[in-house]
Amino acid sequence: MKAFARVYAGWGPSQAFYREKVYLTLGFSSLEEYIVKAWEERFLQLDANNLLAMLWGWQNADISANPRYNGDFHKALGAIKARAIVMPSQTDQYFPVADNEIEVSHMPNAELRVIPSIWGHAAGGPGRNPVDTAFIDRVLKELLAA
Numbered sequence: 468m469k470a471f472a473r474v475y476a477g478w479g480p481s482q483a484f485y486r487e488k489v490y491l492t493l494g495f496s497s498l499e500e501y502i503v504k505a506w507e508e509r510f511l512q513l514d515a516n517n518l519l520a521m522l523w524g525w526q527n528a529d530i531s532a533n534p535r536y537n538g539d540f541h542k543a544l545g546a547i548k549a550r551a552i553v554m555p556s557q558t559d560q561y562f563p564v565a566d567n568e569i570e571v572s573h574m575p576n577a578e579l580r581v582i583p584s585i586w587g588h589a590a591g592g593p594g595r596n597p598v599d600t601a602f603i604d605r606v607l608k609e610l611l612a613a
Contacts, residue, residue, distance in 0.1 A: 471518060472510035476502050481558030483585035544573035551577040552610050554603060556590030580606050 480489070490501035510518075530536070531543035551574060555567045564581055571579045582602055584590035590599045 468510045468513065468515060468518075469507050471515075472506040473502065475510070476506040478560045479506075479588050481556075481560065481585045481587035483558065484587060487585065489585070541573045544570055545575060547574050548576060550610065550613060552580050552606055553577055554580050554582055554591070554606060556582045556584045556587055556599075558585055558587045559590065561588045 484490075485498070488498075490498060490505070493501070493505075495501040495504065529538075529540065531538050531540040536543040536546075551571075553567050553571050553574075555562055555564050557564060564579075567579055571577045582590045582599055584596065584599045584602075586592075586596050586599060589595055591603045593600070
């Protein structure tokens, strides 16, 4: 779990997050303390099977893998009729914006709003960064008001 946490720590925040030493503003005295306390300690509390299930989902959660769409991912996306605003972080290294651009281009009532954040995958995580939270709240209020 420690190894998993260290790998995730390299992908979770962006390079700019580390370069600008944002972890120091969060109360950590060093990069090592941030990695140990914010990542390793948290991951050590998790059930490894939950992480394995999440990874399995990432590898196998294909909305087109069924008889209705027969593997046609774009057709499956086109069937999503709900109004949607897809909000990736501009620095997310798990799920790059380019992937969301492709997805949104096939969803008839969706638009892309990129979160302008250096927090990477953690952008928008509840209680983590007030600037990102305000951006998401503003967009969600707009979506719900429409």
